[in-house]
Amino acid sequence: NAGVTQTPKFRILKIGQSMTLQCTQDMNHNYMYWYRQDPGMGLKLIYYSVGAGITDKGEVPNGYNVSRSTTEDFPLRLELAAPSQTSVYFCASTREGINGYTFGSGTRLTVV
């Protein structure tokens, strides 16, 4: 079992560029989440999904978009990158609700 796989691990973007952070899980989990982690700020929820075709905004959704066309994949899209989006992004999944998230290893994004 690979668990939750995130790609890429590192990325440098220029202001205004776009990119997609990939997240895939092989545990048949219904619930998937995107968090960002900034130094001293804790993990902040960007978007989440309770199943294929269903997504909802979290605490800090501005500047991001998501889709959930399959159970396995939950990509996060940045359309116009800004320096404020420099962060470490984590994808997580769980079978039901809030119990025992499994996290990916993260994507470190720098916007310059």
Place this chain on the structure above:
Amino acid sequence: EDQVTQSPEALRLQEGESSSLNCSYTVSGLRGLFWYRQDPGKGPEFLFTLYSAGEEKEKERLKATLTKKESFLHITAPKPEDSATYLCAVPSQTGANNLFFGTGTRLTVIP
């Protein structure tokens, strides 16, 4: 308003020196309190879930306890490999299906 506050921000211990980390919460109708461990450059790893005051969970040198206002993560005779950031989390008050995380306690155990 912060739902979870962790203290201290950082803690340095000698190997074998026991101590406790604190997580205080302000949510009502707690539906669980969660502890995670995060190593540098990695995603958080789930440790424990506590659901009611008085409950305790143990794993190796770690024991988590819960009261009506806070949770403690007790570390007994720590080893250098216990060095990590420990995060606590509670169900978000604004969403039915996600967690609100504290900022963590960075633990360093010195040989």
